[in-house]
Amino acid sequence: MDGASGNAQAAGGKGGRMRQTLLVAALAIAAAGSGVAAQNLPQFDGAKALAYTREYVDTTGPRWIGSPGHAKAEAFLKEQFRHDQLEEDTFTTNTPAGPMTMHNFIVKFPGKKDGIIVLASHYETNYPLRNIHYVGANDGGSTTGLLIEMANDLRGRTQDGYSVWLLFTDGEEAIKSWSNTDSVYGSRHLAEKWQADGTLRRIQAFILADMLGDRDLDIQRDLNSTPWLEDLIDQAATQYGWQSYFFQTRTYDEDDHIPFVRRGVPCADLIDLNYGYDNAYWHTAQDTLDKLSAKSLTIAGDTILETIHLLNQR
């Protein structure tokens, strides 16, 4: 991500004390919740998601567009989904650094109901950070691992409800500096393509995951997202006792969901814009694997799986 860190800091980055208070409250609620861990709720394996993240980040390293690491990232995803319905969406687009070829990947798990739930994450790292060995463990890495593990919860059966499509976007990050035309290249391309071919109107929900591996997890409520879908996510989180990790502060975030928001698709952007004290790890060489936790990925994954369940019941 993203273009809106200033907003995020204004909304929720006032420093350690407030966050510590939130964390204490969160731990208390989580502890209370764990005693009544509802038996029928989906259980996501955050430890496995973190293991995938580690493997992905260690294998690919810096993976800005055009780098050897990016080619490794493409190969990594193709290998993970070699037995699934994997589609590659390759396109060439103009950027401030000249024409670039980018690759989105879509993994389709068909369902019994007509309609699609899209779970998305970007997988590349920032072109402007190509000289500082920036590996994007959280930003791009953690949610790639999350989606890879999500496939283990979906694979091997027809989904009872809507089809679920995992979307790995390319070119989310700005090539030079964030603007409407220098950002979210992959999702802009795909939203346009899916509008033209009729896919877009079948999408029931577009859930974006970004920067969710942070061990100090606090997911902002994004006011560019669709209120009813965020309410549903809040409901899902609450069933696990995870609600204090969600939506305690608000922001307007620009990310891969925006091209879909603009076309009327119900969207939710799940993002934690407070990464390290005063967001110090964000888009720096400090965005490394040691900042991540399996617990945070469990919280995000549980909530997304249960949100799918709730969407299927609507």
Ligand SMILES: [Zn+2]
């Ligand atoms: Zn980013």
